[in-house]
Amino acid sequence: MSIELIWAIILSFAIFAYVVLDGFDLGIGINYPFIRSKWERDIAMNTVAPVWDGNETWLILGGGGLFAAFPLAYSVVLPALYVPLTAMLIGLILRGVAFEFRWKDKSKTQIWDKAFIIGSIGATFFQGVALGAFIQGIPIEGRAFNGDWWHWLSPFSIFTGIALVFGYGLLGSTWLIYKTENKTKRHMQMLGKRFFILTLLMILIVSLWTPYLHPEYFEKWFSYPRILYVLPVPLLVAISTVCCFRALIKNNDLQPFVWSIILFLLSFIGLMISIYPNIVPPSLDIWQAAAPKKSLQFLLVGVLIFMPIILVYTSFTYWVFRGKTKPDESYH
Amino acid sequence: MFEAIDLARFQFAFVVSFHIIFPAFTIGLASYLAVLEGLWLWKKEDRYLNLFNYWLKIFAIAFGMGVVSGIVMSYQFGTNWSVFSDKTGPVLGPLMGYEVLSAFFLEAGFLGIMLFGMNKVGKQLHFFATLMVAFGTFFSAFWILSVNSWMHTPAGFSINEVGQFVPEDWIQIIFNPSFPYRLVHMLMAAYLTTAFVVGAVGAWHLLKNNKNLCARTMLSMAMWMAAIVAPLQLVAGDMHGLNTLEYQPAKIAAMEGHYETKKGAPLILFGIPDDDAMEINSIVEIPKLGSMILKHDFDAEIKGLRDFPADEIPPAEIIFWSFRIMVGIGMAMIALGLWSLFLRFKNLFYSTRLFHQICLLMGPAGFIAVIAGWVTTEVGRQPFTVYGVLRTVDSVSPIDAPAVATSLLVFIVTYFLVFGAGTYYIFKQFSINPEQDKDATKKVGSLGVSLKLFDKA
Numbered sequence: 191m192s193i194e195l196i197w198a199i200i201l202s203f204a205i206f207a208y209v210v211l212d213g214f215d216l217g218i219g220i221n222y223p224f225i226r227s228k229w230e231r232d233i234a235m236n237t238v239a240p241v242w243d244g245n246e247t248w249l250i251l252g253g254g255g256l257f258a259a260f261p262l263a264y265s266v267v268l269p270a271l272y273v274p275l276t277a278m279l280i281g282l283i284l285r286g287v288a289f290e291f292r293w294k295d296k297s298k299t300q301i302w303d304k305a306f307i308i309g310s311i312g313a314t315f316f317q318g319v320a321l322g323a324f325i326q327g328i329p330i331e332g333r334a335f336n337g338d339w340w341h342w343l344s345p346f347s348i349f350t351g352i353a354l355v356f357g358y359g360l361l362g363s364t365w366l367i368y369k370t371e372n373k374t375k376r377h378m379q380m381l382g383k384r385f386f387i388l389t390l391l392m393i394l395i396v397s398l399w400t401p402y403l404h405p406e407y408f409e410k411w412f413s414y415p416r417i418l419y420v421l422p423v424p425l426l427v428a429i430s431t432v433c434c435f436r437a438l439i440k441n442n443d444l445q446p447f448v449w450s451i452i453l454f455l456l457s458f459i460g461l462m463i464s465i466y467p468n469i470v471p472p473s474l475d476i477w478q479a480a481a482p483k484k485s486l487q488f489l490l491v492g493v494l495i496f497m498p499i500i501l502v503y504t505s506f507t508y509w510v511f512r513g514k515t516k517p518d519e520s521y522h
Numbered sequence: 523m524f525e526a527i528d529l530a531r532f533q534f535a536f537v538v539s540f541h542i543i544f545p546a547f548t549i550g551l552a553s554y555l556a557v558l559e560g561l562w563l564w565k566k567e568d569r570y571l572n573l574f575n576y577w578l579k580i581f582a583i584a585f586g587m588g589v590v591s592g593i594v595m596s597y598q599f600g601t602n603w604s605v606f607s608d609k610t611g612p613v614l615g616p617l618m619g620y621e622v623l624s625a626f627f628l629e630a631g632f633l634g635i636m637l638f639g640m641n642k643v644g645k646q647l648h649f650f651a652t653l654m655v656a657f658g659t660f661f662s663a664f665w666i667l668s669v670n671s672w673m674h675t676p677a678g679f680s681i682n683e684v685g686q687f688v689p690e691d692w693i694q695i696i697f698n699p700s701f702p703y704r705l706v707h708m709l710m711a712a713y714l715t716t717a718f719v720v721g722a723v724g725a726w727h728l729l730k731n732n733k734n735l736c737a738r739t740m741l742s743m744a745m746w747m748a749a750i751v752a753p754l755q756l757v758a759g760d761m762h763g764l765n766t767l768e769y770q771p772a773k774i775a776a777m778e779g780h781y782e783t784k785k786g787a788p789l790i791l792f793g794i795p796d797d798d799a800m801e802i803n804s805i806v807e808i809p810k811l812g813s814m815i816l817k818h819d820f821d822a823e824i825k826g827l828r829d830f831p832a833d834e835i836p837p838a839e840i841i842f843w844s845f846r847i848m849v850g851i852g853m854a855m856i857a858l859g860l861w862s863l864f865l866r867f868k869n870l871f872y873s874t875r876l877f878h879q880i881c882l883l884m885g886p887a888g889f890i891a892v893i894a895g896w897v898t899t900e901v902g903r904q905p906f907t908v909y910g911v912l913r914t915v916d917s918v919s920p921i922d923a924p925a926v927a928t929s930l931l932v933f934i935v936t937y938f939l940v941f942g943a944g945t946y947y948i949f950k951q952f953s954i955n956p957e958q959d960k961d962a963t964k965k966v967g968s969l970g971v972s973l974k975l976f977d978k979a
Contacts, residue, residue, distance in 0.1 A: 240634025243589055247630045251622045253596045258619040261611020261686070268600025268607075269919040275601060276929045279594050280936050286590040287940050290583045294947040333608055333684065339925040481612040482682065484689045489616035496623035503631045503654075510635060510642050 193487065194480040197259040198469065200493055204255055206458050208248035210361070210451050214238070215245045217362020219285055219310020220355055222303065224381055229517065230374050231303060237369040237515045239289055244504055246282070258489050262333060263469045263479040270328040270335040274320040274342055281313030311355060318354025322347030325461070326403055327472040346399060353392035357454065360385035364438075364447035371514050382446055383438050389450075390431060393457055397424070400464060404472055407464045420463055427456045527918045529926040530602040533933065535900075537594050539893055540937050544588030546892045549663055549709065550716025551581050552656040554743075555636075559652050563645060569736050576736070576956045577720075580948055582637055587944045589630070594933070602926065606907050606917035613679055613687045613695060614669050621665035629658030660709075667708055671701035674899070674909050675769045687908070699769055703762035704899075710755045711895065714855060715888025717747035722885025723952050725878040732872050736956035741881065742871070749859035756852060760815075766902075767816055770909060772830045773902035776838035777845040778812055779804065780826045787812040787824035792846075795838040800828050802838075836904045844897040851891040858884060 215238045225231050238245070256264040268275065288306035292299050323342035330336055363382040367375055401408040411420055434449035469476045480486065555577055562570035596618075599607045635643055635651040643651070678694025679687045689695055724740030731737075767774045775781075779790045779802040789811035793804035813822040827835050858880065865871040903909050907917045 240638045243586075243630035243633050244627065246589065246593065247622065247626045250593060250596050250626055251619075253600070254615070254618045254622045257596075257599065257607060257611050258615025261608050261615055264600050264611060264615075265604035265608035265919075268597060269604045269921050272601050272919075272921060272925050272929070275597055276932065279597060280932060282593060283590040283936055283940055287586055287944060290586045291943060291947060294583075294950065334604065334920050336920075339922045481615065482686070482688045485612040485616050488689065488692055489619045492616070492620050492623050496627070500623065500627045500631065504627070507631055507634050510639055 192477070193483060193490065194476050196490065197255075197480065197486055198476045200490075201252065201255050201259065202458075202462060204248055204251045206455065208245070208252055209454060209458065211241075211245035211248055213358045213454065214361040214365035214447070215242050216285070216310045216314045217358040217360070217365065219306050219362070220314060220359040221362045221366065221378070221381055221385075222307045222310070225374075225377070228299065230377070233370055233374060233515055233517055234366055235289065235292070235306075237366065240511050241507060242286075242289060244507065246286070255489075259481055259486055260469055260476070260479040261481055263474060265333070266328060266330055266335050266470055266474065266479075267324065270337060271320045271323055271342055272339055274316040274323065274347075278313045278316040278320065281309040281311075281316065284309030285313060314355050314358045315351040318351035319347045321354065322350030325350070325400060325464070325471065328470050328474075330470070330474055346403065349399070350396060353389075353396055356385055356388040356392050360389045360450050361447070361454070364450045368444050368447045369515050379438065379441060386434060386438060386446075386450075389453070393427065393453070397457075397460065406472065410464060420460075423456055423460050423463065427453065427460075430456060524923065524927070526921055526923040526926050527915060529923060529930055530918050530921075531914070533602060533926060533930045534598055536930070537591065537598060537933055537937075539896070540941060541588070541591040541595055542892060542896060543889055544584050544591060545659070545662070546712050546715045546889065547719065548581060548585050548588055549659040549712035550714075551577060551584065552652075552659045553713065554716055554720065555581060556649075556652050556656040557743075559649050563649055569739055572736055572956055573739060576951075576954075578637065580951050583944055583948055583951075585629075585633065587941055591937075591941075601929075602919050602921065603907075603917050604919040604921075606912065609686050609912060609917075610673075610908060611686070613689050614672065616689075617665050617669045617672075617696065621662055621669075625658045625660075625662035625665065628661065629655050632658070663709060663712070664705060667705045668696050668698070668701050671704045672698045673907060674698075674704075674766075674903055675700040676908050676911055681911075687911075700762075700765050703758070703765045707755070707758045707762045707895075710751050710758055711888065711892050713747060714751055714755060715892055717744040717751070718855070718881075718884050718888045719886075720744040721748065722882045725881035726952065727955060728872065729875065729878050729882070730955075732878075734955065734957055738872055740956070741878070745859065745862035745866075745871075745881075748855055749863050752852065752855040752859045756856060759849075759852065764816070766899075770902065771825055772827060772835045773841070773899075774816065775825060775827045775830070776836045776841050776902060777898060778816075778824075779838060779842045780812070780824055781828050781838070782826040783823060783829045784826065785813070785823045786810040786821045787816075789815060793842075795842045797837055797839045802842075833905065834910075836902045841898045841902045844894040844901070847894040848891045848898060851887045851894070854884065855887065855891075 218234050218238055222231065222234070225234055253264075256267075284305045286309070288302040288309065292302035292306065319342065323344065326344060326346055328335060328337070329341075360382065363378050363385050366378040367382055370378060401411045410416055430449055430452045434446060434453060437445035437449055465471050467475045467477075469479045555574060558570050558574040558577065561567070562574060632651040632654040635648065636655050639651065640648050672695060675698045676687075677698040678689065678691035680690050682688045720740050721744030724737045724742075724744060727734050727737035728741060763774065776795075778787075779793055779795045780787055781795075781800045781802055786809070788804070788807040788809050790802065790804045791806040791808065793802045793807070795802045810820040813824055814820050816822070816824060827838060861877060862871065865874055865877055871877075905914050906912060907914050
């Protein structure tokens with residue numbers, strides 16, 4: 191396997207880790223409008239307060255890793271997605287500070303809760319829009335993005351934006367099912383079922399829509415014999431769907447969350463299949479965009495040393511804060 | 523109308539200036555928290571735990587703002603400076619990658635335990651978490667200053683056929699000529715910045731009640747830092763300046779207001795530089811001292827801006843001033859440090875109100891000096907992004923001006939609202955008397971440690 195491909199896999203891992211970790215984290219903000227009582231909101235916030243920083247660090251690794259390993263892709267994608275990415279950053283700022291600010295002034299809690307909701311939904315929506323615009327393809331000329339600053343806007347990108355809001359909503363509600371108890375848990379189970387159905391619908395539509403965006407995508411999914419290789423993905427999606435639904439019906443604690451993650455993983459793999467061997471569809475491949483070997487090797491050493499350590503202490507933090515979150519778990 | 527490049531430059535200056543405020547504070551504060559917790563574990567005095575919990579809350583707010591404004595930074599390079607990113611990515615990308623891997627994850631990973639975990643993991647492991655957060659801030663400074671220094675004094679690279687910088691020698695890249703000086707200078711600046719904030723908060727509470735033990739501890743610790751580090755910072759700054767003279771002489775000429783090449787150049791203390799006429803209306807100057815400071819010889823020749831190519835010099839009208847603001851504040855810090863030693867010797871340290879008032883006034887001094895210093899070095903690098911190799915005009919994204927203008931406006935509004943609120947909450951915390959911070963002592967109780975407050979007043 192070439193080092194370029196190893197780096198594509200590392201980055202995919204970082205992005206997927208981000209999607210899951212910040213997914214449930216942003217998902218709490220998406221569920222917030224349906225959580226009315228301050229008491230429940232406090233608990234929901236405290237389930238992620240100790241870990242949200244770490245969750246968002248994967249986004250920086252995704253951005254930084256792309257800059258290091260595929261600088262050409264980084265310098266093409268970011269200007270192309272200028273508007274949705276800037277909007278996403280603003281959303282992340284609003285929700286990020288709300289974690290601290292909402293405790294600081296009792297009379298302003300409501301305002302920062304609103305900032306948390308708007309920030310979370312906004313960040314998620316524009317992340318989805320960016321994803322949709324990315325899948326649709328980014329025109330390149332020479333070594334630069336060749337398009338205007340509204341190029342990202344299309345029915346498909348708006349649709350993927352909405353889809354991601356429902357998807358992260360599902361991760362958020364199933365995470366809260368896992369972390370809360372009694373009345374709050376029952377409430378989250380109800381929300382979880384709704385987000386589950388909406389997410390499923392979105393996965394279905396996006397999966398059917400994507401192959402029609404480019405003939406290449408269509409080839410990958412519907413031409414024989416390729417269809418035999420990719421067929422396991424929709425089959426596994428169907429199985430996971432049933433399992434996730436059963437877990438939700440049976441009021442299981444952890445399983446709805448796990449199956450939601452698996453649904454995300456399968457969707458992610460489906461996306462990778464559509465794009466490969468490109469790193470920026472429709473025309474820039476992994477090898478064209480890669481940094482020189484010396485850069486890739488140097489940082490690969492760092493990944494091999496640090497990534498296991500990161501995974502150990504990140505798991506440790508989750509282990510320290512394991513179990514149901516209690517109402518008084520705050521230092522404020 | 524403004525061009526996209528002007529807007530992109532202004533946007534970068536705006537978001538990075540806002541961002542640097544938080545790391546400058548949290549680098550120092552993380553170390554201060556580690557010292558406080560260490561002292562508490564060692565001496566078992568409640569005042570240290572009290573102060574730890576007090577500053578922990580402030581750290582949490584400042585750190586949160588640092589994180590969110592930092593994420594913006596990691597995307598600025600791509601959105602607004604994509605050509606720069608394409609070209610420098612192979613060299614700078616891995617360094618930033620190391621920053622994320624060795625610093626950001628470490629800070630974020632242990633911050634949760636530091637803030638919420640005291641009751642869950644116990645004292646020893648909690649102290650370990652605090653130390654990891656402090657190390658994280660240090661590693662972060664290490665890598666990002668290496669990146670920045672490379673842009674000033676690029677080394678260890680070649681350029682490939684598509685115009686990208688290609689790494690040849692990583693040791694030369696990381697430890698590029700200006701890096702050690704910049705790292706030391708910035709770390710000391712961060713420590714001083716924090717010390718003056720801590721000192722000002724201590725002084726404020728002493729002005730209300732000069733028997734307040736926690737406030738006394740704060741002011742005393744802060745002024746030891748000022749007395750020791752501020753003079754060292756002068757030495758470090760001087761060495762950094764000599765290094766700059768070697769690698770970026772035009773920057774030094776602009777900082778000093780030297781337009782004409784002179785033997786035995788004066789030290790211009792005050793004057794009005796004019797970049798159009800390429801001359802300075804100097805008002806106060808000390809003959810020959812400029813040559814002495816820069817070349818350690820009264821009659822040495824100092825090259826003036828007129829003798830550099832006109833398209834390779836930075837604007838003296840900006841950095842002449844920013845440099846003086848930084849140095850002026852540094853001198854004031856040294857003076858205050860010396861005064862504090864004198865007062866300690868005379869046993870008047872806790873009773874001299876004027877001293878406390880001036881300490882209060884100097885609270886924000888570090889931030890101003892840090893920003894002025896960064897303006898000096900970054901504007902002084904112009905008109906290049908990678909000094910001598912890649913020009914700023916050749917680094918910008920092919921993006922429409924309205925896009926940059928809109929995002930700039932949105933950033934300005936959001937930053938003022940959000941970070942304005944954050945600053946307000948930090949001040950609110952400052953106004954709480956650390957000795958009567960009930961929240962701070964709640965934790966003590968749950969740990970089974972004495973709940974007694976040190977109220978010896």
